[in-house]
Amino acid sequence: MARRKKIYEGKAKILYEGPEPGTYVQYFKDDATAFNAQKKATIEGKGVLNNRLSEFFMTGLTNIGIPNHFIRRLNMREQLIRQVEIIPLEVIVRNFAAGTMAKRLGMEEGTPLPRPIVEFSYKNDALGDPLVPEEYILAFGWASQQDMDDIVSIALRVNDFLAGVMHGVGIKLIDFKIEIGRIWDGDFMRLIVADEISPDSCRLWDMKTNRKLDKDVFRRDLGDLAEAYTEVARRLGVMQSAPVNIGKPKLIN
Ligand code: 5GP
Numbered sequence: 001m002a003r004r005k006k007i008y009e010g011k012a013k014i015l016y017e018g019p020e021p022g023t024y025v026q027y028f029k030d031d032a033t034a035f036n037a038q039k040k041a042t043i044e045g046k047g048v049l050n051n052r053l054s055e056f057f058m059t060g061l062t063n064i065g066i067p068n069h070f071i072r073r074l075n076m077r078e079q080l081i082r083q084v085e086i087i088p089l090e091v092i093v094r095n096f097a098a099g100t101m102a103k104r105l106g107m108e109e110g111t112p113l114p115r116p117i118v119e120f121s122y123k124n125d126a127l128g129d130p131l132v133p134e135e136y137i138l139a140f141g142w143a144s145q146q147d148m149d150d151i152v153s154i155a156l157r158v159n160d161f162l163a164g165v166m167h168g169v170g171i172k173l174i175d176f177k178i179e180i181g182r183i184w185d186g187d188f189m190r191l192i193v194a195d196e197i198s199p200d201s202c203r204l205w206d207m208k209t210n211r212k213l214d215k216d217v218f219r220r221d222l223g224d225l226a227e228a229y230t231e232v233a234r235r236l237g238v239m240q241s242a243p244v245n246i247g248k249p250k251l252i253n
Pocket residue numbers: 090092098099100101129175176177200201202203215
């Protein structure tokens with residue numbers, strides 16, 4: 001069998017050439033990394049969960065008219081996506097103080113913010129994805145003013161959608177990160193949501209107990225990451241019946 005062409009390998013995903021022009025196959029690995037890959041582990045079942053959860057969120061976005069890269073899921077670990085030109089920014093939306101914001105401003109994690117705050121990091125592993133003001137983004141030509149207006153509007157719509165879906169299952173959406181890509185239709189360019197939406201890129205707290213159900217479980221050694229992600233999937237009705245940690249196949253004599 002011919003081997004697929006690998007386009008790009010990241011920390012948690014691999015992109016392969018897709019079956020049709022303008023498509024990629026996105027493969028979700030079980031690898032987890034944190035602190036710019038200084039902490040690493042393999043967490044059995046994480047890739048399967050994130051594939052399904054990203055499918056669930058992206059399909060929801062499509063249903064309410066927010067364009068994104070998802071075409072269809074291919075199997076347990078792979079989905080067909082549209083090829084995009086990624087804008088080198090992490091677009092972060094925060095509803096409550098946590099993580100780097102809480103640290104930077106000396107705020108207690110979980111403090112509600114007066115309104116959702118959108119911020120941008122420059123996607124560059126070597127520099128540790130530094131926070132950048134819009135002024136830098138415009139000056140360096142990573143995006144135009146029109147792009148930025150569209151990106152903020154998309155980010156806030158995604159926030160309303162995700163916060164609502166999560167609220168429905170007793171989860172507080174603390175913050176999340178998305179990436180935005182360009183697609184070209186002749187001379188016309190559109191911005192769409194790309195990459196993934198999963199507990200790897202969100203902060204999700206149980207509404208009653210504040211139990212963390214996201215990648216902070218791994219970052220801060222708070223317990224079993226696959227179990228936390230399974231809980232999110234279970235509440236959302238994704239993978240209701242499938243046990244994730246099915247272990248390795250056993251030989252039957
Ligand atoms: P913070 O800036 O507080 O570390 O992160 C804010 C939000 O963006 C969190 O939900 C976090 O998971 C997400 N985020 C920030 N940087 C990255 C990244 O490089 N990869 C992923 N998957 N998520 C990120």
